[in-house]
Amino acid sequence: MKTLLKISSTFLLMLIIVNANAQQTAKQIKQQQKAASIKHKIDEQKYTFIAQYAQPLRGGQRYLTSDYDLRVKKDSVIAWLPYFGQVYMDVPYNPTDDGIKFTSTKFDYKITEKKKGGWTITILLHDVRRTQNLLLDVYTNGSATLHVTSNSRDAITFLGYIKDDNDK
Template sequence: MKTLVSSAFIIALLLIVGTTNAQQTDKQAKEQAKAASIKSKIDAQRYTFVAQYALPLRGGQKYLTSDYDLKVRKDSVIAYLPYFGRAYMDVPYGATDDGVKFTSTKFTYVVTPKKKGGWTITITLQDVRRTSKLNIDIFTNGTASVQALSNGRDAISFSGYIKDDKKK
């Protein structure tokens, strides 16, 4: 009877360990598939960053309730992001264009892989008057952050994720 109970206990223990290992393998496979999907989007220069939080240089983190995004395509960069911060010069009285909003077709795009996974992308804009550079950090799980460096304004950062774009 003791051997039957101990045998049942050992079998149950092996089943639990086997199930846990299978779940970890499935999780790792999903993570690798997500990382490969993100890498292919970066290489194709076709992805959309969706901003969830704004992190101005002055003040605290702000949760964004509207749809703000940054679309990167091989031939263009389209930004529709808010701005919270201080402007130093070149601000007309009563200005209503107070965000990081532009469409650029003249830019350089440099991808640098990170040591522990992920990528840093530097986009230098050549045909946009206010914003000069975007630094994008994308992680293998799809989360990302964007830093917008402007001429005459404080820098601002955004955190969010890379959206799954469906080709239409």
């Protein structure tokens, strides 16, 4: 009877270990597929960064309630982002020109792979007056951080994610 109890408990323990191992493998496969999808979008220069939070240089983090994004395509970069922070007078200054809103067709695009996974994308804009460059850190799970540097404003950082093709 004791032998039967030992055999059944050993069998049950092995079954639990095998099941947990299979679940872990499925999770790893899903993570690898997500990373491959993100990498493909970055390489093809066809993706959208959705901003969820803004972090101005001076002040705390702000949750964004509207849809703000940065769309990257092979031939253009389109930004529709808010701005919170110090603006330095840039003559002529148009007070209705708020936020970080532009369409650029002249830009340099460079991808650098990170050692611990993910990518750093540097976009240097040549035809946008107030914004000089964009630095986008993308992680394998799809989360991303966008740093916007300007010559007439304080820098600002946005936290968000790379939009999935299945998102609406």
